[in-house]
Amino acid sequence: MPNQTSSLDLMFQALADPARRSMVERLSRGPASVSELARPLAMSLPAVMQHLAMLEAGGIVSSAKVGRVRTCQIRPEALSLAEQWINQRRTQWERRLDRLGDFLADTADEEDLK
Amino acid sequence: MPNQTSSLDLMFQALADPARRSMVERLSRGPASVSELARPLAMSLPAVMQHLAMLEAGGIVSSAKVGRVRTCQIRPEALSLAEQWINQRRTQWERRLDRLGDFLADTADEEDLK
DNA sequence: CAAACACTTAAGCAATCACTTGACTATCCA
DNA sequence: TGGATAGTCAAGTGATTGCTTAAGTGTTTG
Numbered sequence: 001m002p003n004q005t006s007s008l009d010l011m012f013q014a015l016a017d018p019a020r021r022s023m024v025e026r027l028s029r030g031p032a033s034v035s036e037l038a039r040p041l042a043m044s045l046p047a048v049m050q051h052l053a054m055l056e057a058g059g060i061v062s063s064a065k066v067g068r069v070r071t072c073q074i075r076p077e078a079l080s081l082a083e084q085w086i087n088q089r090r091t092q093w094e095r096r097l098d099r100l101g102d103f104l105a106d107t108a109d110e111e112d113l114k
Numbered sequence: 115m116p117n118q119t120s121s122l123d124l125m126f127q128a129l130a131d132p133a134r135r136s137m138v139e140r141l142s143r144g145p146a147s148v149s150e151l152a153r154p155l156a157m158s159l160p161a162v163m164q165h166l167a168m169l170e171a172g173g174i175v176s177s178a179k180v181g182r183v184r185t186c187q188i189r190p191e192a193l194s195l196a197e198q199w200i201n202q203r204r205t206q207w208e209r210r211l212d213r214l215g216d217f218l219a220d221t222a223d224e225e226d227l228k
Numbered sequence: 229c230a231a232a233c234a235c236t237t238a239a240g241c242a243a244t245c246a247c248t249t250g251a252c253t254a255t256c257c258a
Numbered sequence: 259t260g261g262a263t264a265g266t267c268a269a270g271t272g273a274t275t276g277c278t279t280a281a282g283t284g285t286t287t288g
């Protein structure tokens with residue numbers, strides 16, 4: 001059964017692998033070529049290319065080729081999209097806990113009046 | 115070759131599926147049973163159980179069974195871990211852009227002196 | 229021009245994912 | 259007690275991942 005993949009799917013999927021996160025960490029310090037990204041990773045170049053493709057599919061990285069060198073960059077808008085999704089869930093949950101706390105406090109006050 | 119999976123792997127992996135994100139969205143409004151989580155999803159209960167297992171493996175959700183009902187909850191600490199990782203990469207990139215901007219501005223100033 | 233460089237493509241393989249159906253096991257309620 | 263309810267286990271299937279090796283394609287550089 002085919003997964004209908006949204007942009008958040010591809011984004012989180014892209015971040016779910018340590019090799020890809022290490023590439024993102026490297027890129028967060030500035031642009032890099034494919035072989036620079038590959039250097040610290042214990043795998044073949046084609047493997048790195050495949051990871052790069054997933055990062056691009058997730059919108060997290062963009063790249064362009066000049067001569068024989070492909071240079072890669074982070075796309076921070078994409079990262080902030082993922083960040084926002086998580087943040088919204090977390091704060092929604094925390095607001096709920098606050099309301100629950102208020103409710104319990106009110107109930108306690110009413111108890112005090114007795 | 116076995117993937118040595120870290121907690122961030124499992125976390126992002128857990129968030130990379132629309133069914134699982136919909137479960138998290140539901141849970142961010144408060145605790146729910148397994149069948150409540152399943153109701154809006156067009157899939158069998160066992161499928162939902164498998165998604166739940168991945169959410170628990172990622173530390174995003176915890177659950178406990180009382181009588182015949184299993185009640186699930188969000189674990190916001192886990193969510194904030196993922197949020198922090200993303201936030202660190204994004205801000206590191208943005209700081210770099212700022213420094214680059216300063217450098218270019220300084221260079222322009224020196225040009226002005228000529 | 230020829231060799232080195234920086235990728236790129238293709239094919240293949242084992243492991244994991246996202247489901248399914250078909251049992252089965254405990255509650256809970258009348 | 260006996261049937262509905264809520265969940266669980268197991269096995270199987272097709273698609274996707276995460277790699278590999280082998281064989282290219284363009285770009286510099288001596």
